[in-house]
Amino acid sequence: MGDLYRDAACRDHDVELFYSEEREDVLAALRICGTCPVRDACREIAMAEREFFGVWGGIPGHYRRRLFRREDRRRRREQRAA
Numbered sequence: 001m002g003d004l005y006r007d008a009a010c011r012d013h014d015v016e017l018f019y020s021e022e023r024e025d026v027l028a029a030l031r032i033c034g035t036c037p038v039r040d041a042c043r044e045i046a047m048a049e050r051e052f053f054g055v056w057g058g059i060p061g062h063y064r065r066r067l068f069r070r071e072d073r074r075r076r077r078e079q080r081a082a
C-alpha cells in the first residue's frame with residue numbers, strides 16, 4: 001500500500017473538483033480516483049470518519065450519506081431488539 005498523501009492521485013488537482021456537486025465534476029473526480037493507488041485506504045478513512053461530503057476513495061458524498069443512513073437504521077434496529 002502506498003502513502004496516502006504522497007501517492008494520492010488527486011494531489012495535483014484542484015480540491016474543489018472533489019467537493020463539487022456538479023455531475024461533470026463528480027465524474028471527473030471519480031475518474032481520477034479510478035487511477036489512484038491509495039483508493040482503498042482513502043475510502044476506509046472516509047467511512048470511518050463519516051465524511052459526508054466530497055468524492056473520497058472513488059465514492060461520491062451522496063452515496064456515502066446513503067450508506068451512513070442505512071448503517072444508522074441497522075444500528076437503531078439492533079438497539080431496539082437488544
Ligand code: SF4
Pocket residue numbers: 004008009010011018032033034036037038039040042043055056057058
Ligand atoms: S482515492 Fe480519490 S480522493 Fe482518495 S486520495 Fe485517491 S484520488 Fe484522492
